[in-house]
Amino acid sequence: MFKTLHLRLSEMKTEKSKKLNIMDRRKFLRSVALTGAAITTMKDADAMSILSQSFQTSNATAKYDLVAVMGGEPEAMFRKAIEEMGGMKNFINKGDKVCIKPNIGWDQPVEMAANTNPKLVAEIIKHCFEAGASEVRVFDHTCDDWRKSYANSGIEEAAKRAGAEVLPAHQESYYKTVSIPKGRNLKSAKIHQAIVDSDKWINVPVLKNHGGAQLTISMKNYMGIVWDRGFFHANDLQQCIADICTYEKRPVLNIVDAYRLMKTSGPRGKSLSDVVLSKGLFMSQDIVAVDTAAANFFNQAREMPLENVAHIAKAQQLGLGTMELDKLNIRRVRI
DSSP, rough: HHHHHHHHHHHHHHHHHHHHHHHHHHHHHHHTHHHHHHHHHHHHHHHHHHTTTTOOOOOSSSSSSSSEEESSSSHHHHHHHHHHTGGGTTTTOOEEEEEEEEOOOOOOOOGGOOOOOOHHHHHHHHHHHHHSSEEEOOOOSSSSSHHHHHHHHHHHEEEEEEOOEEEOOOOGGGGEEEOOOOOOOOOOOEEEEEHHHEEEEEEEEEEEEEETTTEEEETTGGGSBSSHHHHHHHHHHHHHHHHHHSSSSSSSEEEEEEEEOOOOOOTTTSSSGGEEEEEEEEEESOEEEEHHHHHHTTTSOOOOOOSHHHHHHHHHHHOOOOSSSGHHHHHHHHE
């Protein structure tokens, strides 16, 4: 009897120890994800399962709705993603006038992750020309001085070297008034002529924290194509972000740069402690799906409830895409 009791007590202690170890590991992983140590964790742990918690493994021969790549340099991740999407010729035709819209809003170096990675921008430009584009233009309506932002982000030099024309966006005369008939709060907007005149455009945001919108991803990046951003802030920012995405000329691709991720102090950033080296990239034509996936990814660096990024759900309500990732055909790749 005593022997049986001793064995039972021993089993209970072992079981309790296992539970404590599991709890300790969960606490550890959570604490790591909420600190700068996520730089190594997002690389060494099973990051692809973290990256795509609700993604399903797909048939490799099928057409993908979304591609998520992790673990490489910006150029390599883009090359793999566009390959999985069937190549740039699926999106750009011979003779197309193409506009690429990265985030170049801030007078910050690439290490601060305030702007899109210039290596990624250059690689996209090269692929557009290889697909037959007759011209490629790059611009952003910056928040900081546009000359300093263009230069210090590294994007101006990288884009020009790749053969693109880099355009200013700091004067109202560069914009054309267009109708936004499906918008709820926003019914018209002045959009940069480079977008209006293009045959195709590609949306290339950087994934980061934002004080007002909570996150900057593909939809928030639209604010760099309009002139009067003050209207957005005064008339329900989250709704206006969704509204502007109903503009009839949609991007043929949304490519989210998550190579470095600004987890705090966005959108400009204050120090390198705000930044995580996350080495991710997301690509889709569905702007709601790609922003949902990227927002899920952001949560591994800092807790950000999806409902707080309200423009994503509002865009889904406007019929711009789906947040139900488990219903999509998604390709996950680790480099």
